[in-house]
Amino acid sequence: MKYLLIIAIALVVWLTWKKRSLPSGKASTPASREPEQMVVCAHCGVHLPVSDSVSEQGRHFCSEAHCLAARSPAGHD
DSSP, rough: HHHHHHHHHHHHHHHHHHHSSOOOHHHOOOOOOOOOOEOOOTOOOOOOEESSEEEEEEESSSSSHHHHHHHSTTTOO
């Protein structure tokens, strides 16, 4: 039993030492991305990135459902 305790303590010390020896700069720097243009949904007015929007006839929508709703004769709810 005493050897098991010594092995467990040695394992904890080794894992702690290994974790501290890793380069900290690599893990903490987020990937730099370019800012993205924001657009407004033509149906509900929510702001979203242009890459997440659905575009039709020069207008941007937050979802396909709002794009379809804008096509319908009723327009807004």
